[in-house]
Amino acid sequence: PGGACGILVFWPAAVLTSFPAFIIVNFIVGLGLSTLEISANPFIALCGPMEYVEVRLNLSQGFQAIGTVVAPLIAQKALFGQSNDAPSLIKTQYAYLALSLFSVALAVAFFYVPLPEATDQELEDACERMDNANYASVGGVRVIWYTLALGAFAMFCYVGAQEVLATTFDSYLAIVAPTFNETNYMAIAHTLFAVSRFVAAGAGLIIKPRLLLVFFLTGTIVFSALAMNFTGSTATAMALMVFFFEGPLFALIFAQSIRGMGKYTKDGSVVLIAAVCGGGVFPGLSYVASKAQNSQYALCVSVAGFAGAILLPFFLNLNPLARTLCDPLKDPSELTEEDLPGSSTSSVASRALSFFSIRRKSAGEMKTEWRERQASADSTASPGAYPL
Numbered sequence: 001p002g003g004a005c006g007i008l009v010f011w012p013a014a015v016l017t018s019f020p021a022f023i024i025v026n027f028i029v030g031l032g033l034s035t036l037e038i039s040a041n042p043f044i045a046l047c048g049p050m051e052y053v054e055v056r057l058n059l060s061q062g063f064q065a066i067g068t069v070v071a072p073l074i075a076q077k078a079l080f081g082q083s084n085d086a087p088s089l090i091k092t093q094y095a096y097l098a099l100s101l102f103s104v105a106l107a108v109a110f111f112y113v114p115l116p117e118a119t120d121q122e123l124e125d126a127c128e129r130m131d132n133a134n135y136a137s138v139g140g141v142r143v144i145w146y147t148l149a150l151g152a153f154a155m156f157c158y159v160g161a162q163e164v165l166a167t168t169f170d171s172y173l174a175i176v177a178p179t180f181n182e183t184n185y186m187a188i189a190h191t192l193f194a195v196s197r198f199v200a201a202g203a204g205l206i207i208k209p210r211l212l213l214v215f216f217l218t219g220t221i222v223f224s225a226l227a228m229n230f231t232g233s234t235a236t237a238m239a240l241m242v243f244f245f246e247g248p249l250f251a252l253i254f255a256q257s258i259r260g261m262g263k264y265t266k267d268g269s270v271v272l273i274a275a276v277c278g279g280g281v282f283p284g285l286s287y288v289a290s291k292a293q294n295s296q297y298a299l300c301v302s303v304a305g306f307a308g309a310i311l312l313p314f315f316l317n318l319n320p321l322a323r324t325l326c327d328p329l330k331d332p333s334e335l336t337e338e339d340l341p342g343s344s345t346s347s348v349a350s351r352a353l354s355f356f357s358i359r360r361k362s363a364g365e366m367k368t369e370w371r372e373r374q375a376s377a378d379s380t381a382s383p384g385a386y387p388l
Contacts, residue, residue, distance in 0.1 A: 005032070007100040011093045034273050041254055042269045046123070047116065051328030053259070054209040057251035058201035065194035065247065073187060124262035134260030136321040143321045144260050147312075148268050151257025154312035155275035158253060160282030161220070161305025162246050164298065165239065167283045171295040172227075176235035185236065189243040196247030210326050213252045213313040219245030220306040228299045235296075242302070253309070256316060256326045278305070 005028055013021035044060050045053045136143045165172075169189065170182045200212055220242055227238035258268045282305055290298040316326045 005100075007096050007103065010096045014093050014096075034276075037273045037276075038266075038269050041273075042258065042265050043115075045255055045258065046265070050259075052204070053255040053328070054212070054252055055201045055204040057255050058197045058204065058248050061248075061251045062194055062197035062201065065190070065197055069187060069190040069194055072183075072190070121263065123265050133321070133325040134262065136325065138319075138321065143319075143325055144264070146315065147259070147322055147325065148257050148261065148271060150312040150315050151253055152271050152275040154253050154309040155250075155257075155272050156278035156281075157305040157308035158217075158246075158249050158278070159276045160278030161224075161302040161309070162249075163279040164282050164286040164302045164305065165224070165242055165246075168286055168290065168295045168298055169239065171290070172239060172299070173236065175294055175296050176231045176239075177233065180236060185240070189240055192240055192244040193247045196244045197251070200248030200252070208327055209252055209256055210313055210316040210323065212248065213256065214310070214317060216245045216248050216252065217306060217310045217313060220249070221303060221310065224299055224302045224306060228296055228303070249309070253312065257312070260325050 007025075007029065009021070009025045009028060013025050040060075041057065044056050048056055134142075134144060138146065169186060173180050173182050173185060196216075200216065203212060223238050223241040223245060227235055227242060230238055254269075254272055257272055258265050261268045282301055286295075286298040286301040289301055316322050
């Protein structure tokens with residue numbers, strides 16, 4: 001509804017051709033979108049097996065990214081054509097009216113659909129682990145808070161770095177490849193952005209999310225640096241590869257930052273979505289850099305942003321407690337001796353557990369404990385609880 005209200009306000013803003021009114025429109029739409037992100041992402045994360053959180057988020061984000069491919073093409077070809085003057089803006093008001101009505105209809109549909117809801121206690125039950133990794137602490141502070149803090153910082157830096165390239169791509173092409181069509185190459189960039197999310201979703205079925213995060217963040221750093229130092233088709237290809245490696249980062253950062261938070265999941269989601277404000281900070285820094293030299297040099301801000309974001313995967317991979325927390329677990333009812341912490345095939349988890357002097361339990365003991373916890377949770381859960 002917030003987004004729909006913002007879209008409707010565009011009508012008087014277009015008629016008045018008022019820039020302040022247009023800023024208000026963007027604020028209202030942004031408020032609606034942030035509310036949607038805060039509620040939708042945890043919902044997707046919790047509705048299904050916990051070991052596939054990153055897969056589900058990347059799939060949903062992939063379909064969202066398809067919209068970023070189609071929308072600019074429609075706006076460029078169908079709405080604005082070759083003109084961006086005031087009369088052409090007024091003509092688009094009917095398109096915005098249609099979008100607003102569609103948003104309202106969608107909100108009404110979701111209001112009446114019997115979607116599951118979860119209380120704080122049910123969220124706490126959903127993150128229960130046999131190894132108690134979500135209760136691990138360092139220096140008296142639970143690991144989940146370190147993960148959330150680094151996740152928020154990574155989100156701030158990543159979104160900021162992403163927006164630097166998105167806002168300077170046209171001027172970047174004008175420098176490195178002035179004969180290239182900006183609209184066509186931006187469409188290619190958005191397509192690669194969407195495709196990479198589906199690729200990451202598939203890869204998440206066989207590769208641990210923390211390793212995927214290292215891979216894609218490293219790719220953004222490498223190709224951003226290369227894009228600063230080449231010209232022509234090579235530079236364009238490097239910039240396009242940055243778009244590809246950016247795609248899955250939001251879902252990977254978000255999912256791993258809220259893993260194990262339980263009743264604090266909603267609060268963590270708010271913090272992570274608020275961290276997206278980096279997208280409003282970094283472009284200003286890149287503008288200063290571009291004025292100092294040019295738009296190609298301004299990509300150094302992107303490199304710095306992606307480098308800052310990589311602190312999160314470093315923490316998740318190098319800290320044994322964080323590594324145990326962020327690695328997805330199988331359904332406990334399907335555990336075997338080989339899957340258990342402390343087994344010969346689970347040395348990493350064994351080292352993490354030994355830090356807390358947790359003895360190794362047999363598969364039978366852990367299954368029994370899991371069933372008891374499930375029975376306790378089921379006896380107190382509401383009918384609309386999230387499925388695990």
